[in-house]
Amino acid sequence: MSQQRAQTPAPGAGDLLRAYRPGDVFLSSPEGVLHGTGSLAVLNSLDAVPAALASAGKDAVAVGAVPFDASRPAHLIVPESVSTAPPARDGGTGPRWRPLRGEWTLTPVPAPEEHTAAVERTLKLMADDDELRKVVLARCLRLESTEDVDVAAVLSNLLRRDPGAHVFATPLPERGTGPRTLIGASPELLVSRRGDAVVSNPLAGSARRSADPTKDQRAAVGLLTSDKDRREHAVVVEAVADALTPYCRELSVPDGPELLRTATMWHLSTRVTGRLRDADTPAHVLAAALHPTPAVCGTPTGRAFDTIAGIEPFDRGFYTGTVGYTDARGDGVWVVTIRCADTSGRTLDLFAGGGIMPESDPAAELAETSAKLRTLLLALGVDQGA
Numbered sequence: 001m002s003q004q005r006a007q008t009p010a011p012g013a014g015d016l017l018r019a020y021r022p023g024d025v026f027l028s029s030p031e032g033v034l035h036g037t038g039s040l041a042v043l044n045s046l047d048a049v050p051a052a053l054a055s056a057g058k059d060a061v062a063v064g065a066v067p068f069d070a071s072r073p074a075h076l077i078v079p080e081s082v083s084t085a086p087p088a089r090d091g092g093t094g095p096r097w098r099p100l101r102g103e104w105t106l107t108p109v110p111a112p113e114e115h116t117a118a119v120e121r122t123l124k125l126m127a128d129d130d131e132l133r134k135v136v137l138a139r140c141l142r143l144e145s146t147e148d149v150d151v152a153a154v155l156s157n158l159l160r161r162d163p164g165a166h167v168f169a170t171p172l173p174e175r176g177t178g179p180r181t182l183i184g185a186s187p188e189l190l191v192s193r194r195g196d197a198v199v200s201n202p203l204a205g206s207a208r209r210s211a212d213p214t215k216d217q218r219a220a221v222g223l224l225t226s227d228k229d230r231r232e233h234a235v236v237v238e239a240v241a242d243a244l245t246p247y248c249r250e251l252s253v254p255d256g257p258e259l260l261r262t263a264t265m266w267h268l269s270t271r272v273t274g275r276l277r278d279a280d281t282p283a284h285v286l287a288a289a290l291h292p293t294p295a296v297c298g299t300p301t302g303r304a305f306d307t308i309a310g311i312e313p314f315d316r317g318f319y320t321g322t323v324g325y326t327d328a329r330g331d332g333v334w335v336v337t338i339r340c341a342d343t344s345g346r347t348l349d350l351f352a353g354g355g356i357m358p359e360s361d362p363a364a365e366l367a368e369t370s371a372k373l374r375t376l377l378l379a380l381g382v383d384q385g386a
């Protein structure tokens with residue numbers, strides 16, 4: 001395989017954003033920005049990453065997406081050329097707002113009342129099965145435009161609204177409607193590895209933010225003190241700690257969650273940190289061990305997975321999978337693929353889900369998915385009910 005090239009002189013985050021074209025890979029996180037062009041290799045499994053990186057040079061990276069159903073093919077790329085930059089900054093220095101052209105038609109799949117009914121069915125299943133503690137149910141919102149979707153503009157708007165999020169755009173296998181892209185702004189770090197330092201930041205438990213500061217603060221305090229949300233969150237932290245324990249000689253799990261805010265949502269958040277037992281364990285191996293956490297699937301994993309397959313009337317595809325990169329040293333960042341869309345041509349499929357606990361209220365769960373869909377809708381300039 002040819003050697004991957006790195007760009008010099010070092011560019012800034014804004015330069016990389018301006019250079020992005022559909023078909024490229026772009027990942028921005030609080031740790032830095034990565035932009036890859038061209039492709040030395042396309043891999044359909046995380047298992048193929050080490051061999052591909054070994055032949056692509058000492059600074060090579062493999063980057064891309066793994067679907068929710070990890071038994072299905074991943075889509076990972078070893079780009080021909082990779083540029084990196086320090087993190088995108090907050091405080092008015094972000095990219096300018098880029099309006100999208102065209103008129104939108106919105107089609108929810110399933111219809112909102114069917115999602116509520118699906119939550120009710122799930123609650124019934126949980127009532128009949130003591131072991132089924134949590135199931136994450138999602139819905140899809142299909143947007144059709146009268147114009148081709150300007151993916152670079154959506155990426156720029158996501159980054160402008162949420163510079164601290166993990167903002168990503170990565171190509172997916174085409175489906176006959178032109179280049180296809182997975183794009184989003186995830187607040188949830190599945191795992192990062194730098195040397196022997198490991199970090200995972202599970203989220204679960206959500207409240208919609210408000211433009212009114214008093215209401216916004218009330219929503220945050222309500223979330224932090226909600227027993228139901230703290231239990232929903234604890235289930236995820238427990239699973240993350242269990243999955244990382246075999247790989248870590250030290251693991252630190254805070255006693256209780258703190259609040260994390262995005263432009264549209266409050267979340268309960270726990271930052272789990274550790275030190276690797278074997279410093280040769282690469283980032284994507286940790287990601288594979290963690291995925292799918294109960295933030296996107298449920299507890300126990302197998303039973304929740306089957307429940308989702310029996311109830312959700314659409315294919316999650318890459319939504320609730322993981323997206324990220326591993327480099328030739330084994331360092332990398334993998335995030336949970338949420339607050340995202342699968343787009344090609346004039347179509348965007350948006351997704352949002354929420355954790356169903358035995359005490360969940362179906363109407364509140366529907367409202368939570370609507371609030372989460374706003375991350376993408378607002379980046380598209382669509383400010384109407386989802």
Ligand SMILES: C=C(O[C@H]1C=CC=C(C(=O)O)[C@@H]1O)C(=O)O
Nearest residue numbers: 204205206295338352353354355
């Ligand atoms: C599944 C999603 O969110 C997860 C991450 C954070 C909070 C969640 C919740 O409160 O239910 C979800 O577990 C989504 O945004 O589609």
